[in-house]
Amino acid sequence: MKQIIIKILKNHIKIPNLDNHIEIPPDQKLGDYSFPCFVLAKELKKAPNIIAQDLALKINKKLPKEIEHVQAQGPYLNFFVNKTHLSEQVISKILKEKEKYGKSPRGKSRKIMIEFSQANTHKAFHVGHIRGTSLGESLARILEFNNAKVLRVNYQGDSGMHVAKWIWCYKKYHSKEKLTNDESWIASIYVDSVKRLTQNPDLEKEAQVINKKLEESKDKLLNELWKKTRKLSLEAFETIYKDLGTHFDKYFFEKDMEIPGKKIAQELLKNKIAKVNKGATIIDLNEHDLGVWVLLRSDGTVLYSAKDLALARKKFQDFKINESLILLGTAQALHAQQIKKTLELMKFKYWDKYNAQTFDEVRLPTGKMSSRTGENILYSAFKQEMLEYARKEIKSRSPELKEKEIEDRALAISIAAMKYSMLKQGHNKNIVFIKEEALAFEGDTGPYIQYSYARASSILRKIKKQVKKTKLQNLNDHEALLIKKLADFPEIVEKAYSGLNPAIIANYTYQLAQLFNEFYHSSPVINSDNESFRLDLVKSFRFTIKNSLSLLGIDVLEEM
Numbered sequence: 001m002k003q004i005i006i007k008i009l010k011n012h013i014k015i016p017n018l019d020n021h022i023e024i025p026p027d028q029k030l031g032d033y034s035f036p037c038f039v040l041a042k043e044l045k046k047a048p049n050i051i052a053q054d055l056a057l058k059i060n061k062k063l064p065k066e067i068e069h070v071q072a073q074g075p076y077l078n079f080f081v082n083k084t085h086l087s088e089q090v091i092s093k094i095l096k097e098k099e100k101y102g103k104s105p106r107g108k109s110r111k112i113m114i115e116f117s118q119a120n121t122h123k124a125f126h127v128g129h130i131r132g133t134s135l136g137e138s139l140a141r142i143l144e145f146n147n148a149k150v151l152r153v154n155y156q157g158d159s160g161m162h163v164a165k166w167i168w169c170y171k172k173y174h175s176k177e178k179l180t181n182d183e184s185w186i187a188s189i190y191v192d193s194v195k196r197l198t199q200n201p202d203l204e205k206e207a208q209v210i211n212k213k214l215e216e217s218k219d220k221l222l223n224e225l226w227k228k229t230r231k232l233s234l235e236a237f238e239t240i241y242k243d244l245g246t247h248f249d250k251y252f253f254e255k256d257m258e259i260p261g262k263k264i265a266q267e268l269l270k271n272k273i274a275k276v277n278k279g280a281t282i283i284d285l286n287e288h289d290l291g292v293w294v295l296l297r298s299d300g301t302v303l304y305s306a307k308d309l310a311l312a313r314k315k316f317q318d319f320k321i322n323e324s325l326i327l328l329g330t331a332q333a334l335h336a337q338q339i340k341k342t343l344e345l346m347k348f349k350y351w352d353k354y355n356a357q358t359f360d361e362v363r364l365p366t367g368k369m370s371s372r373t374g375e376n377i378l379y380s381a382f383k384q385e386m387l388e389y390a391r392k393e394i395k396s397r398s399p400e401l402k403e404k405e406i407e408d409r410a411l412a413i414s415i416a417a418m419k420y421s422m423l424k425q426g427h428n429k430n431i432v433f434i435k436e437e438a439l440a441f442e443g444d445t446g447p448y449i450q451y452s453y454a455r456a457s458s459i460l461r462k463i464k465k466q467v468k469k470t471k472l473q474n475l476n477d478h479e480a481l482l483i484k485k486l487a488d489f490p491e492i493v494e495k496a497y498s499g500l501n502p503a504i505i506a507n508y509t510y511q512l513a514q515l516f517n518e519f520y521h522s523s524p525v526i527n528s529d530n531e532s533f534r535l536d537l538v539k540s541f542r543f544t545i546k547n548s549l550s551l552l553g554i555d556v557l558e559e560m
Contacts, residue, residue: 001086001487004066005033005079012058015039028477031071031078032484038075048075083480084472087533090487094540102493102547107148112323113315114140114150117246120157121233122166124187125240127377127433128329128362131422135359136327137246137553138423138502145551146497151319154248155311156237158230159255160304162190164211167225169193172206181232183240183380208299215258215301240379243415245553252314254307260314261306265295273345281306285341293338308339309346316350325500326356330428333358357500359427365434382435386414389439390447397560409557413439413447416554420446423552424506444510446554449545452513454560456542459525460535469532478519479530479537485512486544493551502552509548516541 006018015021023034037048037055044051052072059070059077066089068080094101116136119125140150157163170177170189173196177185197203213219214226241247265281268274274283279298285291295306315324328336336356343351390410394401401409421438425431441447475483488508496504525534546556 001066001081002033002491004064005035008059008064008067008079009035009055012055013040025076025078028481030073030076032081033079035077035079036075037077051075052077081484083475083483086487087472087475087479087483087537090483091533091536091540094486094543095536098543099547101543102489103145103147104490104494104497105147106494107143107146107497110143110148110323111321112143112148112150112325113153113319113321114143114325114327115153115155115252116327117154117241117248118156118328119237120162121230122163122186123157123190123233125183125237125379127379127382127418130244130379130418131359131362131431132327132329133241133244133246134419134422134553135357135427135502137244138419138505138551139325139327139500141551141553142493142496142500142502142505145493151249151321152247153250153252153315155252156234156254157304158233158253159214159258161207161211163226163230164207164214165193165197166190167214167222167229168203168207168210169196170229171225179228179232181235183236184378186229186233186236187378212299212301243383243411244419245415245555250319252311254304257307257310257314258302260310261302261308262296264309264313265302265306268295268342268346271346273342283338283342283345285338288341290334290338290341293342305335305338308335309342312339312343312354313348316353322350322353324350324354326354328356328358330358330360332356357427360430362422362431362433365432382418383414385435386417386439387411389435390414390417393439393441393447394560409560412555412557413450413560416446416450416549418446419552419554420449420506423502424510426501426503441560447560449509449513449549450554450557451560452516453542453545453549453556454558455520456516456538456545457558459520459538460542462526463535467532467535470530472533473530476523478515478522479534482512482515482519482537482541485515486540489544489548492548496551505548505551509545509552512541512545512548516545 002019002022005022009018021035021039023036025031025034037051040046040051041048046054049072052075055077056070056072063069065085066082068082071078071080097103114136117129117133119129136152140152143150166189169192173192174189180186193207197207210222213222217223265274268283269276269281274281274295276282280294281296283293283295285293293305294303296302312324315321326336333356336358340351340354340356343354387407387410390413391406394406394409394413417438421433422431424444437443438445439447441451492504492508496502519537523534525531525538528534549556
């Protein structure tokens with residue numbers, strides 16, 4: 001509809017980026033779309049209100065069937081859509097395209113690798129990791145919905161000082177404990193190592209010795225312990241990824257980047273991009289306002305800076321991608337800039353196609369989380385809290401359900417609550433996660449949106465016979481608003497794709513659910529005068545919100 005209005009205006013005025021000037025009035029009575037005539041005042045040497053009146057007279061002489069009339073309101077030119085025609089067009093399109101409604105071929109030339117989640121082995125997978133994982137999966141789905149070729153990859157820290165500290169602590173203080181893939185046990189060893197090393201910094205040398213040995217890979221017993229504990233960590237993560245509905249096409253590991261990282265550090269020294277300072281290999285990026293970047297420690301062990309350069313090269317050379325997008329916490333924003341600048345200095349062919357999107361923290365009501373101190377919520381413990389709360393809600397609403405059905409619904413609702421709360425806010429905002437708010441069945445939450453879909457499904461299940469098609473009567477306000485919102489979905493998808501921003505989809509989904517629920521409460525469907533139309537409207541809503549939730553990585557429920 002917006003494109004139709006742009007086409008109409010282009011027949012009468014010529015200004016660049018016309019689509020950026022089309023607005024939606026704050027009140028439906030003022031029209032469905034609006035064009036502010038201020039932008040034409042200087043060129044036409046007329047007052048904006050006079051321009052609006054002149055344009056209204058000209059446009060109203062020949063209107064397409066999609067537009068009912070055009071009206072000048074002060075300096076604004078307001079367009080009133082033919083609601084009946086719009087309804088027929090939108091519903092027909094949705095019911096024809098179904099799961100494909102909103103899809104576009106705009107990304108067909110893109111082959112993009114998205115790196116996300118990046119949970120380190122030997123550490124906790126906590127609530128904060130859910131944000132990066134949910135964001136990455138949603139972006140992948142949005143890109144794929146627009147016909148881009150997406151490779152999901154995970155780069156996990158399976159080497160370095162955090163692993164050395166874990167193994168040091170286990171060997172010295174926990175060696176009699178049975179190795180397990182229990183997430184909370186794995187996390188507790190790392191937290192204990194940090195506490196002990198903080199209390200006695202002299203012990204740090206022992207952990208450094210282990211780190212050196214792990215990098216050299218000559219100590220057979222140490223290597224075996226590393227392999228076993230690494231495997232257990234990865235097993236714990238896979239269970240979580242299954243819950244969160246994500247998968248990876250390729251796993252990269254820091255350990256595999258150690259030797260290539262060292263080689264790149266030597267290349268940079270040879271080409272005088274890097275230098276040795278006090279035994280450490282560094283790149284001085286101060287002239288680019290990016291500080292000093294350390295590649296190798298003074299003992300020769302490689303840091304993740306050099307490993308990341310090796311990975312960047314590997315991605316483009318081995319997988320023939322034309323873009324790389326990495327999702328990182330805001331604390332690593334400088335690191336991402338340092339990588340890109342160094343790739344440019346290396347004259348790496350694809351340096352400008354290496355991009356990062358950072359996201360802010362997830363915090364508890366009590367403050368910031370940390371894997372080092374244990375001041376976080378482990379995913380496993382968090383999931384159980386969410387499930388317990390969801391079970392109670394389901395049992396209170398449907399006490400007759402069997403335990404298996406309760407468990408399945410509780411998990412779907414819990415994951416929806418987690419994901420939606422992480423995605424509804426822009427990635428550049430901190431999230432204070434409050435469980436009770438995220439799991440509420442009312443308000444701006446994942447369960448509320450799931451419930452709206454289930455309510456639509458419930459209406460359709462009540463239809464026992466073929467409903468005769470009848471001519472559409474006049475639309476009421478709730479029907480008209482819902483139709484307009486359904487018509488907006490393709491444009492919303494385009495905006496989320498262009499801006500790489502799932503929050504646009506999330507906010508739209510909530511607004512759509514709200515409008516449906518207002519329609520549901522005000523407009524009986526079954527046995528109404530407009531029954532056939534309203535049933536088609538319910539079906540259209542159901543397809544659209546399912547598509548929208550799918551882009552967020554959230555499953556729908558037929559019953560709640």
